[in-house]
Amino acid sequence: MNRAVAVLAACALMLACTDIETGPNVVTSLEFEALPFPAIVAGDTLRDINGIVAPLRALVFNSDNVEIAGAPIRYAGLESVVTVDSVTGIVVAGAKADTATRIVAFIGALQSAPLRLSVVPRPDSVARSGTIDTLKYSVSDTTQNVSGDLAVRVSSRVGTGTVPVRDWIVTFTLQTPADSIRARIVGENGRNSGADTTSTAGIAARKVRLFPAGLTSVRDSVVVLARVRYRGAELSGSPVRLVLPVQPRVP
Structure with a gap:
């Protein structure tokens, strides 16, 4: 058996012996595409366009692309200008305006691409x-x-x-x-x-x-x-x- 055939045989054996976990509650993808609003006022809580306090919301799916309800998604801000409740997704801004942060969602080893959130002065x-x-x-x-x-x-x-x-x-x-x-x-x-x-x-x-x-x-x-x-x-x-x-x- 030459070297190339031996490598292929070893890979096939490894795949055969490795269980790829599947099932209706096994997360295979994470979707976090939009924030409730693109900006948060310094010292305030993130709100939607109607002015109502709005938590972050991401979605997770299984291998059949079916949403998994109640999955333990967590959230974080990558800069300290806001405080993010990792469980509820409520975001509170610090006192400094005219800055920005990046927000991510994650579950297990999956993490979303960051979304930009501006911290702005109160619009008058x-x-x-x-x-x-x-x-x-x-x-x-x-x-x-x-x-x-x-x-x-x-x-x-x-x-x-x-x-x-x-x-x-x-x-x-x-x-x-x-x-x-x-x-x-x-x-x-x-x-x-x-x-x-x-x-x-x-x-x-x-x-x-x-x-x-x-x-x-x-x-x-x-x-x-x-x-x-x-x-x-x-x-x-x-x-x-x-x-x-x-x-x-x-x-």
């Missing part, structure tokens, strides 16, 4: 950011009928000034028209999207896609409301009323 207010350019639409080429950014800035008061609040969710809804026949709110990729997360500058923005066939007059306007909440209550300035003038494009 929201206001329009920048100017809103008139959307000059085309009836023949509707692919061009997308506005520029309708943007707002989320801020926190510090002394006599303000600082931006990053990674905070802002929701955008149509006020006028109230339906999606004449206009829709979209993201940078042109797909329907009614929410955005603030940048490091505290800016969140969406665009409007216009459908001229539904307009009641050639010169009109689309009104979008931008809302921001903390602990379930709207911030000062919310909702921000964003008015987009629309008119036909002149050839």
Whole structure:
């Protein structure tokens, strides 16, 4: 028997003698893909978009890809700027803002990829950011009928000034028209999207896609409301009323 055949024979013997544990309660995969909210306020507890305290939640599956309920999943923060209850998944931030941590879930030898959680100052207010350019639409080429950014800035008061609040969710809804026949709110990729997360500058923005066939007059306007909440209550300035003038494009 040559060396290669001997190695293969030894490997086959090892596999035959090794039991691969399977069963409905044997964990083979771990899923931890999202946090309840992308940011936590310094000194507060992690909450969902409705302002309700929300624990971390991961899922585990067996070899048949069936979820295993009640599995002892544990959680941890990889930096000390937050405290994570490893069992309940409740996260409490320290006093330091404008920082971040990484959160992981684990069970046995399985550990998830880390998810970033920003620690931010308390958001106090929201206001329009920048100017809103008139959307000059085309009836023949509707692919061009997308506005520029309708943007707002989320801020926190510090002394006599303000600082931006990053990674905070802002929701955008149509006020006028109230339906999606004449206009829709979209993201940078042109797909329907009614929410955005603030940048490091505290800016969140969406665009409007216009459908001229539904307009009641050639010169009109689309009104979008931008809302921001903390602990379930709207911030000062919310909702921000964003008015987009629309008119036909002149050839």
